Structure formats: structure tokens, C-alpha cells
Amino acid sequence: MTSTPSANLFKPLEEGDPAVVGGYRLAAVLGTGGMGKVYLSYTPGGRPIALKVIRPEFSEDPEFRRRFQREVQAAQRVQGLYTAPVIDSDTDGSQPWLATAYVPGPSLAHAVAQHGALPLRSVLLLSVGVAEALHVIHGAGIVHRDLKPANVLLASDGPRVIDFGIARAADTTALTGTGVSVGTPSFMAPEQASAGTVSPATDIFALGQIAAFAAIGSPAYGEGSSHAVLYRIVHEDPDLSRVPTELLPLVTRCLTRDPDGRPSLTEIIELCHEISPVALRQGEDWLPQAVAGSITERLRLPEPAKTPPPMPGVAPTPTQFAPQHPPTQFAPQNPAPGAVNPYAPTGFSPAAAAPTQSAPGVPGPVPPPGHPMQPTPPPGHQTRPIGYHPAPPVVHAPYVPPRQPKSKRTGLIVAASVVGAIVVLGVIGSLLPDGSSNDDASNSPGGSGSSASSGSSGSSGSNNSDSGEGNKRPDPKPATYKGIDVSENYVVMLADNPPKPKQGDDLYGGRDLYYYSDQTFTDDHIASDNGKFVLLNNSQKGSLETCRTETRYTEKITLDQVSDGSQFCVLSDAGHIAVATYRGQAETGDSTYLTFDLTIWRNAEDPKED
Template sequence: MSAPSTDLFQPLGPDDPAVVGGYRLTAVLGAGGMGKVYLSYTPGGRPIALKVIRPEFSEDPEFRRRFQQEVRAAQRVQGLYTAPVIDFDTEGSRPWLATAYVPGPSLAHAVAQHGGLPPRSVLLLAVGVAEALHVIHGAGIVHRDLKPANVLLAADGPRVIDFGIARAADATSLTGHGVSVGTPAFMAPERASAGTVTANTDIFALGQIVAFAAIGAPAFGEGSSHAVLYRIVHEEPDLSALPDELRPLVTRCLSRDPADRPSLTEIIRMCHDLSPAPLRQGEDWLPRAVAGSITERLQLPEPAKTPPPPAAAPTPTEFSPGPPAQAAPPYPPAGHAVAAAPTQAGYRSYPTQAAHQTPPPGYPAQPAHQTPPPGYPAQPGYPTPAPGYSTPSGPGYPTPAPGYGPGHPAPGHPAPAPRRNRTGLIIAGSLVAGVIAIAVILSLLPSGSGNKAKSGGSSSGASAKSTPGGSGSSGKGSKRADPSPAAYQGINLTANYQLMLADSPPRPGTGGDAGVSYNHGDLYFYKDTMFGDTRLGTDNGKLVLLNNSEKGSLATCRAETRYTDKIGLDQLTDGSEICVLSDAGHIAVATYRGKSGANDPSTYITLDLRIWRNAEEPKTSN
């Protein structure tokens, strides 16, 4: 295989980071208005495209809030014609997003290099992009920036990328300072004139994509942004070079009135009707010249080399003899770095302790190496020791001399004085302390339960009330101290996502099939797009909608008995309080603060939470 093209994989520059989020960067794939894209690899060797957001956006708190919302929504998009989100960090100094690497040119690059595509390729392109938009819209996202640069041409069909991310920058202060969001040549007229964005906005962009792929140029021409936007709003597109079989599809998609544009289902049906032969995605869907660009992108550069292992430890005989020091310096010596901690299971390097050298007599013994849990790769240059033995072995580490090791002194050194076995003394002392503690507790208890039984009531019930920790301890008698609440403000809970009260901070996540099963969710927000049903629910506890006269508190939630497992969103107003009583023993007051607007690409509600963790005994299933 020949070397990869330097035009496709640019080397890292002096301003490029070497590692982002635990991923070692290999090459630069490209740069855009919102950030720079790098090639990297997962621990298993899969290539990924990692986009690092520009510093100007990173410093805007509104951008960070929206970026976090959109990335979490994008995680739900798992279509055949999209690049799935692999990993992300929205809270670091430079937010970033990693998706699967697609070995194919963008539509913009392919047209620039080879001109327009034949009609069959264009129809297959339209079908694939329409299917991608169907999945994206189904997740409550509007792409907002569908353009040729965001459609990649893979061997088995197109891939739509960067869906929904443009929304994060729409409301930032940067949009008025030379940072453009969205591409004018592919912007819908309603967005260009009034800023209105709906799912039909993406349909207009799809029509533009189809025309561009067939003609080899934008349907509304090129030039300055203002000139192009004026033509989109006030003039008709130039479709004179468009093949006749594609004209009905493009004309309907480019309708100035969003209501006149076809649905995605109609677009797919039209493509099949317009094709003289059945449409089937396959290796031959692209012209041979364009397919050659895919081959080039499969010739990836090798992953960046990991740092070399630390220098080999000296053999025991290299330590000079002498009496052990009273105050030994720290061990291992300075310079042995510890790998960065992971932030996403399965995708970052697991932190492994630096290789330990065998200490001379008098130095404190070092703890054994930790073995990474399943799914984390072992670090190059850091061998895993045998269970119970902390001295590393393998290439680069000395072999101990015969007779040297646990229980054996180094040659030339006196055997250390025998140490008493203190394990037995510790165990014996613990047993004695336990017996004394039990005796003290028994001496403080009231007289036996038999006397209480004689005074009236069942002996079992009386015993339960008088015994600390018994089933009746929540009433009179001793009980656990109330925990202090933890407060969390402005949590945006996306539709078909759930919260777990034990998490700190609570982070929305999927707990099962979107919108259907939430397994063990303490609190979830559900939106049925077919019937318009929106509600809060729980599959792991009970909910109580408090009256306006009630003040949400731990005592109020404990006293309530009007339990339910679902509350309709139409029952809530700004400031409504809901008690959430988790089967795990956590209690929370959720304060409703509103929902997303009609033009928001994703559907979500905003909540404030006060959580008293472990406020009750956990419920056990019978």
C-alpha cells in the first residue's frame, strides 16, 4: 500500500495539541468555522474524527450550554447514513466531539475535483441523505447546516455529519463579530429573511444538495453572502443545467413556502419513481474517479507513537551497601509520570502506575500495580505484574539475582531483622473490641420485649418500635439522621432521556429504547411524537405533584401519599414542584422551570433539583 496522501492528512502543527481527552492525535483532517478536525484512533485501533471547538466559542457560556444539549441529542442518532458520536467533552477548557471516521471525500470535494455526478448517483445520494434526515429529525434535531461539505461519500452510500451542532453557535455573541453560522448558498429563504428554522429548512437544503451534485454548482449561484441570500429570498434558482429526470424533485424541495416542500418519505418515493432502474446502494454507486478518492482515504497514517517506557531499573547489585536511611526519599523518583485519567469508559487510556523500580533495603515497599478493568487497554511500557507481586518484569527490567526477592536480602546486604506477625494481634484486638461494643449496646437497651407484650399489643409490633433500625424505626425511637440536600440548577432534560438521583451531578442519559423503556430511571421526560403526549415519569420510585400551598421539602415529600408514576407536562407551570421518591432511598424536589421553544431543534425541559441522598432505606423487591 502506498503512503497516504499529504493533502488528505496534514501533519500536526506547533499550535496543535498532541493529546485531546486521552486520544493521541495523528493528523489534521481539516478546519471549519467552528473548529479543527483531527484524525485519531480508539484503543482498539478504530479511526475517529475528533473536532476541537475554536477558543472563541469555548469562552461563551451560552455556546457551551447549547453545545452540551446538542451533543447529547446527537448521541441518539444511530442511522445507516450518519456518522455516530463516539465520545465528547463539553466541559473542558476546549470542548471537543469525536465521531466515527468516514473514509470518503465530501460532496464539495468530489464535485470540485470531478464535476457533477450522474443522475443515478444523485438519486442514490438523495435517498441516503433523506434517510439520514429522517433519523436526525426523529431524535428532535434540525441539522441547520446541511451543505456539500457535511455530506461524505462513503463506499456504501453517503454519510451526513455535523447535525445540530450549528445551533450551539446561533445565539452566541460571536455571530455579530465575523463568525458565520450556516452556509448562505444552502440556507432556506425563511431562515435568511426571518431566522425561522424548522425541519422543512433541511428539506430546502436537501434540494440544494441534489442540484449541486447534478449541476456541479449552487442553484442560486455564487458570490458575496448578501448577494446569494438576496437571490434565495427573492429570485428563482437556475436549474437550466439540471437533468430533466431530477427537475420535479429539486423544484418541490426548493419551494419558497416551507409548507409546499415534500416530506422525507415523499422524497424517497419520488427518487424511486424517477429512477429507470431499482435503486440499490452498492460499491458501484459512485463514478470510478470519485471511488478512487475513497481508496486514498483508506490509506491512513499510522497511529502516533506512545511515549517510550521509563528507563530500566538498576539491578539490586548496583545499590551501594550501607545502613538504611531513616528518612527515605519519595519513591519512585521524580520523572515517572502517571497517565491521564479516563473520562469516558472504553475510549481513553486507563491510568496505570508508572513502573516501579525494586527499592534497596531501607526504602519503603511500593504498592502493586493496578490491573486495568475489562475494556481498558494496558499501557505500552507498563507491564502488569503477577498477582500479589509488585516488582515489574519483562523487556527492559532486570532479572533479580538467584535468591533475591520477597524474603531474600540483596547480595552484600545483611538480612533484615525478623518482623513480628501483627495480623493475628489485629484480628484478636478487633474481636475483643466488638464483644465490648455489643455488651455496651445490650446494657443500654430497655427491658425485654416480653414485658411490653404483656402491657398490650403484639410482641412483634412492640419489638419493632423499640429496636433501633427495626422496621418501625421511622416513627418513634431512633432513626437515621436526615442528610443534607445537594442542589443542582438548570438541568436540561431532553425528551426520551432520564436522570438517576444517585449521580452527582445528575446527567441526562438513555436508559433503554428511546421513548419506550427506561428500565430503572428515577425521573424521565417522555415525548410521543405521534400523539403529542409529553410527561414526566419514573420507573424506579414514586412522584407527587405538590399543591401551590405546599413547600417542597424532605418532610413534605415523606408525608405525602398521593403517589403516581407519571405527570403530564400540561399540569406544570413555571415553579411547580414535584417530589421524587426513588426506590433506592433517595428523595428529591424537582422544580419545573419551563420547556424548549417551538423553533428549538431538540425538545427538552429545564429543572432545578434538590436531592437528599440515602434519606430512606432502599426498597427491596419481594
């Protein structure tokens, strides 16, 4: 350990890094992960926090934002001794962020890389702490999904689990792509690697991986390319030859390929106590001395940037305001080891106090609710003293002459022209031979011999009797959406772009597609009360034409009728048609949700009249 404080652990802010996020003045960079960048900041009272700013690529994805907001709200309910609690966030800003308590300790990944495997007692205390953390996380209805050594921090009084549930927000977004699972390959469970299925048992498998990693200093399924590691996890047994004999019962049971065969968290804690030759108690000596020394390094934080008092005649900048609500912090994903922090805030300068932008073209930081939304004035600019509120100036809008109402005569002329045209067409039609129209209709697609909307109202099929084939409505272009999660009693409306699940109680009128559980018959249903369903056979491929021609209508489908890849048509009364591809059911604590891929043809038919 060097004598220089915080060697390479706290990196200076770079060009492009914001100076302030959500009212928090940033002090240094803690690390960069797949979903964003983590900064060191401080509460108004001087407590260090870790603030994670989400990457712009994710911020621009509406589905990510919806999931991120939901997962952050769930994470705020997690208040355990072995977690870094989320205490502040902004999920609606130009770049979402969240903050947690700063944990002064290396990640398990960093500690093992620098100092090697941990002794048995440390591994057992690590496993007990992570099990307790998962108990609280699962109790809040969250599955971690990405539990790995980089997300377990080693504090002086025990481990801390971070990033719980946040990985789910990035799953199946446009960035991850279809069929790509979110998670670290070396620590995925077999069901997660093969089918993307996750449950609390998925985290149990990861806990076994973490215990093995801490005990032997490397992943139980080896290293290499992602595909090679995932193949071994799904099809082969782990290499546990170097795992201490005492620890084998714990690791072996956690790494059972069948999720139902894995132990519960309570059983894991009891097993750890049985394995330990001495009573397990968390304390300052739970880590080897070399690892504990790196905790001391992380306590030598750079000083927070100094905020000068307001200058006379100059309005304060948003950075001079303290946040309105207690801040939260996010522990670094991969704190870097080592070197002197060249970042040392000096005296005040206008550039340091003024809010900066996170990237060209991205709006600057927004102060917390209730704070003035005024930028830093340029040097020399004189403003009124604080507290002075002049009357607003009177601004005269340019004169705009009132719009003249359309003449009723024009409407009458148009209506008369339409009626006249219909009369003329009727006369011409009566002069044609009787067989001509029938022959044309029978040879045209969707004619009287093959209605494109057989069994429906016929008002919007391709055989519109009052318009003729030449005026057939062109088919709309389809819009495709992947990985839409519909929780129980949530509704998807096909008109929404993108279709976002909503609370069913918040909607008025019919529901295009929703998921509910019938408590009377203990059946789960996919249903609609604003249209009809057609469950397609395995031999059928969902398309606009298929949905129009099929007549096997129903208003609900039970889950035992579908499996991964099953397709059904949704025909809404508003005239929208969709092909839904069922992608499975998953649970997070007490919450259950279904996942669909949707291809929607909006306004494919005329709306159904009441």
C-alpha cells in the same frame, strides 16, 4: 492520483496542536472548520477516528457550552447507516471536543470541485441516503441547520451526513452576534435566512439544494457575497435550467419557499425510486470511478504514533492509557485534497510522549475518567515503580490563631447609636413646618404624588418614607443576555449570572420565569410563581422605570399574546427586575422551546417578605 500515499489529505500536527486529547493520541490534522479543528486519531484497537476540538473562543462562552452539551447528548442517540455516529466527547473540559467514526471518503463539495457534477444515478442514491440520514436525525429531535455539501461525505457504500445539530450550539452566542444566523448562505432555507427560523422542513430545503448542486456542479442560487445569495434565496427563484429533466420534480418540490409545501422524507425516497430507470441499490459502484479513486486515497492512513512501554522507575504518562469508554469520531468538514503526508511518527522521544498544551495558558489534555492525573516526569526523574503506594506524608499546616469572637458590647453600642439618631431626627422633623416635607415630596421623582412602585408593597420604591430622598438606593447596572432558549418545563432564575435554563423539577421554591403547556386548555404559557409579569404595550419601551411604575400585574402570559419583539417585565420576589423580549418559538423533533433576550437589574428592589 499520485503514487504517494494520502497526498495532502493528512497534514502533520503543527506547533500549538495538542499531542493528546481525552486520552487519544493525535496522528494528523484532517481539516479546520468554523467551530474547531479536526484531527485523525485511533482507538486502542487501531480503528481510525476523527476528533473535533472546539475553538477556544466558543469554549469561553457559557451559553455555547450549555447548548453544545445538550446537542452532543442528542447526537449520541443518532445511530443510522448514513450518519457518522458520535461515540465519545467531553463537553466540560477546558476545550470541549467530540469524536466520530472516521469516514474514508471526500466530501460532496470536494468531489464536485475536483471531478464535476455527478451522474443521475449517483445523485438519486445520494438523495436517498441523505433522506434516510435526516429521518434518523429528526427522529432524535435534532434539526441539522447546516446541511451542505461539505457536511456530506461520500463513502464507498453511500453518503454519510456529519455535524448534525452541532451548528445550533454556536447560534446566538456572543461570537455570532445578534441577528446573525448560523449556516452556510448558499444552502439556507428562506425562513432561516430571513428570520432565523428552523424546523425539519429547513433540512428538506437543504436536501434539494444538495441534489441540485450534485447534478449541476454549482449552487442553485448562484455564488457571490453572502448578502447577495441570501437575497436571491428569500426573494427569487433558483436557476434550475441545467438540472436534468428527470430530477426537476424532486428539486422543485424541495425548494418550495413555503416550508409546509415541501415533501416529507418518505415522499422524497419514493420520488427518487420513481425517477430512477433502474432499481436503486447502494453498492461499491454508486460513484463514478474518478470519485471512487479518492476514497482509496483516504484509506492510506498515516500510522498511529507508537507508545513505548513504561521505562523502569518512570511513571506512565496520560497518553499511555487507553480511553475508558468506546471512542467516537468526527468526519472531517473539509478534507483537503492531495499531497504527501510529511507526518510520519518515528521512534520514541520524551517530547512526543509528554502531553502538550493546545495553546499558551490553556491546560493540557485530561485523561479519561479513572486515569491517573499525573504529568510526565522530567528526564532523569526517579519515581516509584508502578503499583507502589507509599503512605501520604504528614504535612503540618502553619499555626493560625483562632479568630476572637466579636464583642457583644460593640453590637449594643452600634444599636444604641442608631436608635439615638432616629430619635434626634424625629425631634427635628417635628419642629419643621407641616408644609415643607409635603412640598419636597411632591416635587421629587417618585414622591407621594408619583410613586415609583405604585401598586407594589412600597418597600423598595424611590419614596422610602423611613429613609428620605437622600438615602435612595442607586439603580443597579443592567446586564443583557441574548438568545436564551427556554424549553418546555424549564426555568430561568434572574439571580443566575448568566441565566441558564434549568429543569423545573430540580428547583425548590419559586420560579422567576418558566415555559409550560397547559394540556387541559391546550395553551402554552410564559409564567412565574415567584413574582409578577407586566405585558407592555407596543408603544412602551421596556426599562427599569417602566417596570417599576406599571401596575397591570399578571402571573402568566399566553403565547397568543406575544409576537417577535414583544416585551414584558418580570419582577421577582427576590427583588430582581428584568425586561424580557420575546424572540419566537421553535421546534426540534418532539421538543419545543422559546427564545428570549433578557435585560436584568439585580437587587433593584428589596426582597419581598413572606
